Every structure is written in C-alpha cells, then in structure tokens.
Amino acid sequence: MMVMDICWSCGQLTHKYKNMLNALNYARSKGLKGKISVKWPTLDILMVDGVPIAYKGDLTAFSIGRDVDISIIEMSDPELIVESNDKDYIKLDSIESLLSLIKEVVVTEGVVLEGILFPVIHLFEPGSVAVDDKKWGSDLLVVDTPVLTLKDLLMADTMAYNIVSVTDRWVLDIVICNKVVIGASLSMPEQVEPITGADAFNYPIESPGKWIVTHAKPLSCPPINFKIDRRIVEKAKNVVTGVVKA
Amino acid sequence: MVSSMQKIKDSSCVKIEVEIPKGKRGSFVVCNGTIHDAKWGELKGEEAWRKMLDDLKSSPKLVNILFYPPPEEISLLEEMSADALVSSDVASGYVASYGIVSLGKAVLGFLHQLEALGADVREFRLKVDNGTARLHVEILGDIPWDRIVEIALRYLSDFGIERILPG
Numbered sequence: 001m002m003v004m005d006i007c008w009s010c011g012q013l014t015h016k017y018k019n020m021l022n023a024l025n026y027a028r029s030k031g032l033k034g035k036i037s038v039k040w041p042t043l044d045i046l047m048v049d050g051v052p053i054a055y056k057g058d059l060t061a062f063s064i065g066r067d068v069d070i071s072i073i074e075m076s077d078p079e080l081i082v083e084s085n086d087k088d089y090i091k092l093d094s095i096e097s098l099l100s101l102i103k104e105v106v107v108t109e110g111v112v113l114e115g116i117l118f119p120v121i122h123l124f125e126p127g128s129v130a131v132d133d134k135k136w137g138s139d140l141l142v143v144d145t146p147v148l149t150l151k152d153l154l155m156a157d158t159m160a161y162n163i164v165s166v167t168d169r170w171v172l173d174i175v176i177c178n179k180v181v182i183g184a185s186l187s188m189p190e191q192v193e194p195i196t197g198a199d200a201f202n203y204p205i206e207s208p209g210k211w212i213v214t215h216a217k218p219l220s221c222p223p224i225n226f227k228i229d230r231r232i233v234e235k236a237k238n239v240v241t242g243v244v245k246a
Numbered sequence: 247m248v249s250s251m252q253k254i255k256d257s258s259c260v261k262i263e264v265e266i267p268k269g270k271r272g273s274f275v276v277c278n279g280t281i282h283d284a285k286w287g288e289l290k291g292e293e294a295w296r297k298m299l300d301d302l303k304s305s306p307k308l309v310n311i312l313f314y315p316p317p318e319e320i321s322l323l324e325e326m327s328a329d330a331l332v333s334s335d336v337a338s339g340y341v342a343s344y345g346i347v348s349l350g351k352a353v354l355g356f357l358h359q360l361e362a363l364g365a366d367v368r369e370f371r372l373k374v375d376n377g378t379a380r381l382h383v384e385i386l387g388d389i390p391w392d393r394i395v396e397i398a399l400r401y402l403s404d405f406g407i408e409r410i411l412p413g
Contacts (some may be wrong), residue, residue: 127347133405134377138353140370162350173347212357212370214350 010083011035011075019108020062023070024052025122025196028095034075035083038068045098046084052098054089065106065229065246096222099123104225107180108246109198110232113151113205117236117244119228120198124183126173129218131160136216143208147241150205153213154181160218167209172200177221198243205241247309248299255279255295261314264298266305272298275316282316344405356401363397365389373413377406380413 011034017023023036024045031050038044043057061068075083092098107119143149153161156176163172175183186200194200231246254260259277264286272286272294286294286301302309357367365387373380381398395410402410 127345129345131344131346131349133344133349134375136349136374138349138370138372140357140367160346162346164350164354171350173350175346212350212353214346214353216346216349 011073011079013071014074015072017070017072018067019065020068020070021105021121021123023072027072029193032072032074033077033080034073037071037073039071040069044089046080046089048080052092052095054084054091055098055101056086056088056090059102062102063104063106063227065108065227095124099222099224102224104227106227106229108229108232110228110236110244111154111181111198111201111205111242112236112239112244113147113154113241115240116151117233118154118181119179119226119232120181120184120201121226122183122185122197123222123224124175125196126160126162126175126183126185129160129175129183130220131216131218133216136214138212138214141211141213143211146208147205149211150201153215158217158221160216162214163204164212164214165204165207165209166212168207170203170207172204174200175218177218178226180226182222198245202243247302251299251302255281259316261316263310263312263314264302265310266301267310269305270298270301274298277316349405352401352405356398359397359401360385360387360389360394363387363389374402374405374407378409378411379407381410382413 015023015026017026020038026032027036027045027047028050032047033049034047036043036045036047038057038061041058041060043059043061044055045052046054061070105121105123107121109121110117110119112118141149153159153163153174154176157179158177160175161173163174165171169189171187173183173185174181184197184200186195186203188195188203195202229246232244235244235246254262255276256279261273261275263271263273265271270287272284272289274281274285274295275283281292281295284291284294284298286298289297353372357370360367360383365385367383367385369382369384371380371382379398379402381394383394391412398410399407
C-alpha cells in the first residue's frame with residue numbers, strides 16, 4: 001500500500017486529495033488525528049482533533065489549485081508523538097494561525113448570479129468568524145426572485161450574513177471578505193451535514209419566500225491574497241446563473 | 247462563565263456537556279431553573295452542579311461546552327425550545343466571540359416568541375448601533391409595544407443592547 005513507501009510507522013493512509021483546501025476542510029470536519037502530507041512541494045501538517053498543531057515544509061501547495069498529490073494519514077497517539085518529535089515542525093495553535101501564514105490561495109469555484117461571478121472558497125465556518133456586534137441589523141424580506149436578492153447581498157465588499165428561509169426552513173451562512181466569499185454553509189432540516197462552498201447556493205437560488213436576513217461586518221479578514229482560477233472565469237462566461245467549478 | 251451557566255439553568259431547557267480540558271467532565275439536564283439530571287466527575291444532582299460552577303471559577307482555561315436538545319419529556323412547550331435555542335448559543339458566545347450565527351439565532355428566537363404569542367409577523371426590521379436598537383415590527387395580533395420591547399430585550403440584551411426604540 002501507499003503508506004509503506006512513505007513511512008512504515010506513520011499511520012494509515014485514508015484519503016487522497018488534489019486540492020489543499022479540500023483536504024484541509026475534510027481533515028477539519030472529520031476531526032483528523034494524524035497528518036496531511038503533500039508530496040511536492042513537500043509539506044506536512046500535523047492535526048489533532050481536526051486542529052492543525054504544527055507544519056513543516058513549503059506552504060506553496062496552498063497556492064496551487066489542482067493536481068497536488070495530497071494524502072490524509074490517520075495516526076495513533078504514539079505515532080503522533082514520534083512524528084511530532086521531528087524538530088523541523090513549526091508549532092501552530094489554530095486554523096487561523098495556519099491560514100495567516102498562507103500568502104496566496106487559488107479560488108477554484110464560484111456562483112454566477114445573473115451574469116456576475118462571485119468567487120467562493122470555504123476557508124472558515126461562517127459561525128466561527130467574529131463580527132461587529134455593536135453595529136448590525138436584521139430584516140424580514142419577501143423574496144420573489146432569490147437570484148437577484150442574493151446578488152444584492154453578495155455585492156457587499158465585506159459582510160457576514162445569516163439568512164433563514166421561513167418558507168423552506170433552510171439556513172445559509174455567508175462571510176464575504178474583500179469580494180470573495182470565504183465561508184458559505186447551508187443547513188437544511190432533512191440534511192445531517194451542512195453543504196459548504198459554492199454548492200451551498202444551489203438550493204437557495206431557487207427558493208423564494210420569506211427570508212430573515214441578519215447582517216454584520218466581520219471584525220477582521222484573513223490577510224490572504226486570493227487568486228481566481230482562470231478556468232472559472234472562462235466557464236462563468238457561458239453561465240447566467242449557477243455554480244461553476246474549475 | 248459562571249453567571250452564564252447560571253443563566254442557562256434559569257432560562258432554558260437544554261442538555262449540556264461540560265468539559266474542562268485535561269480536567270473534569272460531566273453532563274447536565276436543566277430546564278427553567280430546575281436541575282433534572284446532573285453528573286460531574288463522581289458527583290450527582292445539586293452537588294454536581296455546585297461543584298462544576300466552583301471548578302469553572304477556578305479554571306482559567308477554555309472550557310468546552312456542548313449543547314443538546316433536552317430529553318423529550320421535559321421540552322413540551324414551544325416557548326421553551328425557542329429560549330433554549332438562543333441561550334445555548336449565547337453561552338457559547340462567552341467561550342468564543344460572537345459570530346453572525348449567534349446574532350441570527352437571537353433574532354429568530356425573538357420572532358419565534360412573538361409567533362408563539364399568536365402574532366403573525368408581517369414586517370420586521372432591526373438596526374443595532376452601540377447598545378441601541380431601532381425596531382420596526384408590524385404584526386397581526388394583539389401584543390402591546392411594551393411587551394414586544396420586553397421580549398426583544400430578553401433576546402438581545404446579551405449582545406449589549408440596553409434600549410429599544412421604534413424606528
């Protein structure tokens with residue numbers, strides 16, 4: 001098996017990924033204990049309960065949007081201790097501390113609303129982003145054309161939204177930083193896990209009715225440069241409304 | 247933290263699991279001031295609840311709190327579950343800072359409560375600025391403005407809102 005030629009004592013390979021953020025989001029949501037390992041440019045991120053605790057190597061893997069050879073490796077406690085004794089590891093204490101080291105991230109999906117492309121990258125759970133609770137608001141909207149309403153909302157440069165459909169009982173949480181959606185999460189009553197990323201918009205764009213929209217500005221945005229993958233820009237040219245992926 | 251736990255006990259109907267990392271853990275079922283079930287380390291009942299508050303007082307570190315719906319037999323009233331929904335998230339707000347989801351849940355709790363009292367909410371607009379909220383609400387139903395303000399404050403005061411004005 002693959003594990004054997006990486007390191008015999010380093011745990012169990014469970015998944016392969018091609019995109020760093022997808023791998024990271026998987027590891028976070030599953031509460032991974034082990035490491036995310038990138039073949040080239042070499043990078044290892046140690047995780048405990050889905051939280052990155054250390055990394056070694058080159059973070060440029062995050063700037064490559066595709067075709068990166070990424071392994072998710074689960075480890076036992078003793079294996080993790082042995083691995084973390086490696087002095088090349090640099091300590092991290094949160095997902096934010098890891099992301100703040102990443103200078104550039106490629107955005108590989110988006111949602112097109114009436115011809116306008118809004119780039120989407122699920123870096124954060126929207127609920128985990130602190131907002132300005134001194135200045136905020138909430139409105140009950142009667143929505144006839146959800147595409148246009150969402151388009152209006154997403155036009156904001158920097159804003160967090162909690163949108164609750166009273167009619168269809170879904171909840172869409174969004175955080176926008178510098179014109180990029182950095183977190184989008186849709187919960188529906190019949191779904192166990194929320195739908196994240198650009199796919200979170202699929203259902204709401206076809207769901208008119210009464211919406212309660214609560215809005216506030218995020219207190220801070222990650223200092224990351226977002227590079228929009230050209231392929232989604234190209235694909236968006238042929239789409240009026242819908243989700244596009246590279 | 248301790249006052250927030252006390253508040254959860256007094257005003258909501260919820261099952262919580264409390265864990266001090268590398269320390270004690272336990273679970274509690276509380277409903278509107280009554281402790282229905284409490285385990286903290288080896289302790290049970292009132293004693294477990296008191297000891298847990300003591301331990302939280304002396305624990306400087308982050309505390310993990312998970313919220314669950316209470317067992318069915320003690321959550322019959324709609325009004326209670328709306329409260330539980332909000333208080334639980336407000337409490338986790340003491341652990342981290344407020345996110346958009348907490349604000350949204352507070353608003354939803356307030357609107358649910360109006361509907362539980364028989365109001366059909368036709369228009370709603372809330373604008374918060376430094377402790378003052380301007381509220382516009384148009385309802386079909388018979389709830390006096392003072393009562394609406396009282397309910398709104400119950401849901402919004404945790405976010406530092408002290409005054410509610412029509413607007």
